[in-house]
Amino acid sequence: MKDNIVIVGGGIAGMEAARQLLLLGYKPILVEKSDHLGGHVADWHCLFPDMTPAQQVVKDLTEQIKDANIFLETEVSFINKMKMGYNVMFSNGVNVICKAILLATGFDLFDASKKEEYGYGIYDQVMTNKDLEHWFNTGDDKRITGKDIKKIGFVHCVGSRDVKAGNQQCSKVCCITAIKQAMEMKERFPDAEVYCFYMDLRLFGKKYEDFYIKAQMESGVHFIRGRVSEVSENLQGQVIVKTEDTLSGKPAKITLDLLVLMAGIVCNREAVQTASMVQVPIDSDGFLKSRDNILNIIETDSKGVFLAGTATGAKTIPETAAEARAVALAIHNYLVSQQ
Amino acid sequence: MMEFGFSISPSSTMNLDKVDFSLYERLCEIEPDAKKCMACGSCSATCTAGQWTGMSVRKVLLDIQRGKEAEAARLLKGCMLCGKCTMVCPRGINTRHLILSLCRIYGEDEK
Numbered sequence: 001m002k003d004n005i006v007i008v009g010g011g012i013a014g015m016e017a018a019r020q021l022l023l024l025g026y027k028p029i030l031v032e033k034s035d036h037l038g039g040h041v042a043d044w045h046c047l048f049p050d051m052t053p054a055q056q057v058v059k060d061l062t063e064q065i066k067d068a069n070i071f072l073e074t075e076v077s078f079i080n081k082m083k084m085g086y087n088v089m090f091s092n093g094v095n096v097i098c099k100a101i102l103l104a105t106g107f108d109l110f111d112a113s114k115k116e117e118y119g120y121g122i123y124d125q126v127m128t129n130k131d132l133e134h135w136f137n138t139g140d141d142k143r144i145t146g147k148d149i150k151k152i153g154f155v156h157c158v159g160s161r162d163v164k165a166g167n168q169q170c171s172k173v174c175c176i177t178a179i180k181q182a183m184e185m186k187e188r189f190p191d192a193e194v195y196c197f198y199m200d201l202r203l204f205g206k207k208y209e210d211f212y213i214k215a216q217m218e219s220g221v222h223f224i225r226g227r228v229s230e231v232s233e234n235l236q237g238q239v240i241v242k243t244e245d246t247l248s249g250k251p252a253k254i255t256l257d258l259l260v261l262m263a264g265i266v267c268n269r270e271a272v273q274t275a276s277m278v279q280v281p282i283d284s285d286g287f288l289k290s291r292d293n294i295l296n297i298i299e300t301d302s303k304g305v306f307l308a309g310t311a312t313g314a315k316t317i318p319e320t321a322a323e324a325r326a327v328a329l330a331i332h333n334y335l336v337s338q339q
Numbered sequence: 340m341m342e343f344g345f346s347i348s349p350s351s352t353m354n355l356d357k358v359d360f361s362l363y364e365r366l367c368e369i370e371p372d373a374k375k376c377m378a379c380g381s382c383s384a385t386c387t388a389g390q391w392t393g394m395s396v397r398k399v400l401l402d403i404q405r406g407k408e409a410e411a412a413r414l415l416k417g418c419m420l421c422g423k424c425t426m427v428c429p430r431g432i433n434t435r436h437l438i439l440s441l442c443r444i445y446g447e448d449e450k
């Protein structure tokens with residue numbers, strides 16, 4: 001019988017780590033607080049860069065980890081350190097003694113209503129990147145369905161690169177998400193003019209720049225460089241956006257039928273509590289603190305406690321999955337060293 | 340008229356609702372690569388005429404995208420068609436050809 005391993009969080013990070021640990025012959029215990037696996041990805045529609053259906057990715061992974069012990073709608077109640085490992089108590093009453101714990105607790109999407117000047121939750125025609133993915137999946141959203149949409153705007157960096165909002169960091173995935181969603185909207189509303197309001201376009205990943213060129217060449221998306229300063233609503237219920245067109249060096253305004261806010265990736269506040277039970281501190285950017293950020297991003301200073309995925313900062317799915325594979329190996333090596 | 344010593348300045352805000360895209364669309368039809376510009380500024384940095392006349396392919400394209408045709412035409416007058424901008428454009432836009440096409444459109448409009 002191999003040692004017990006507890007994985008907290010059933011997003012891509014937790015699932016891929018579980019998959020690898022199963023392949024290595026372990027039977028990990030995975031706890032997920034919501035009623036389904038997949039984490040945030042379960043809410044998305046098509047994934048950059050290949051436009052893979054998100055549901056397919058979650059389904060494939062779920063299928064491959066069915067032999068793990070999976071507890072849904074379960075959280076960690078408390079963790080006690082013991083001589084040889086940890087005693088973990090779950091909210092469903094199950095108690096486990098384990099030698100390794102993986103925190104794959106993911107991220108929170110920035111609460112866009114905190115940027116009051118953008119009018120989320122105040123003006124009718126303002127939504128978030130997540131709301132738009134939901135509409136792609138369900139076709140159900142009164143801001144779009146049945147509306148005459150002629151002009152659409154995408155606001156980059158909402159709650160990211162924003163010291164006052166408490167998040168200095170770049171969320172990495174929202175530039176490419178904005179461009180992806182802009183093109184998807186142009187497909188659905190071919191007559192609409194689509195605008196992206198950006199400070200920089202951070203298109204670092206494989207094929208991301210191709211998306212940018214395609215958005216310019218094929219979809220005719222207009223890119224306006226400047227951070228949106230404020231949004232208001234007119235009598236017709238449209239939104240009026242103010243920004244500086246910094247390339248022209250002039251303030252600009254525009255009336256839109258729909259405004260999509262690229263809410264950023266911020267730390268999962270609840271996870272901070274779980275992490276504190278095993279003495280994993282919070283880094284200066286608010287995410288869980290790795291031993292270091294070069295070669296030991298998946299390790300912590302607490303013995304037998306590991307990290308993977310967006311719990312330590314913004315990441316794409318391939319980056320998250322790569323870390324999850326690395327962490328499975330790190331856990332295996334750790335357990336072997338403890339024998 | 341009484342002079343009060345102050346005046347009203349016109350608003351410098353660009354109203355993007357009123358932008359006339361027709362010249363930009365005509366240009367894109369014959370020069371689709373016009374859409375590719377990412378405003379890096381390589382063309383302006385290397386332009387021999389730019390430092391004296393203000394000519395900049397980047398600015399010409401931006402002006403056309405913002406419906407400012409007269410301003411674009413003014414800048415274009417400084418171009419000597421040397422083609423250095425074409426050599427440096429990282430997106431591979433044939434800027435010299437684009438300038439000629441643009442002049443042709445302006446020429447047609449003058450007829």
Ligand SMILES: Cc1cc2nc3c(=O)[nH]c(=O)nc-3n(C[C@H](O)[C@H](O)[C@H](O)COP(=O)(O)OP(=O)(O)OC[C@H]3O[C@@H](n4cnc5c(N)ncnc54)[C@H](O)[C@@H]3O)c2cc1C
Binds near residue numbers: 046
């Ligand atoms: C709008 C948007 C679109 C995106 N689109 C793409 C894309 O197209 N392609 C791409 O590569 N990437 C995309 N991403 C990035 C992608 O969402 C992340 O890489 C991925 O979700 C990270 O997975 P994760 O497991 O680290 O975290 P999460 O997805 O956040 O999963 C964490 C899981 O842990 C659970 N959990 C948290 N705390 C606890 C706890 N204490 N106890 C129990 N369970 C807990 C949560 O309920 C959740 O299920 C997008 C991101 C955004 C914001």
Ligand code: SF4
Binds near residue numbers: 158160171173202
């Ligand atoms: S990825 Fe782009 S939109 Fe997102 S925070 Fe970074 S610069 Fe802003």
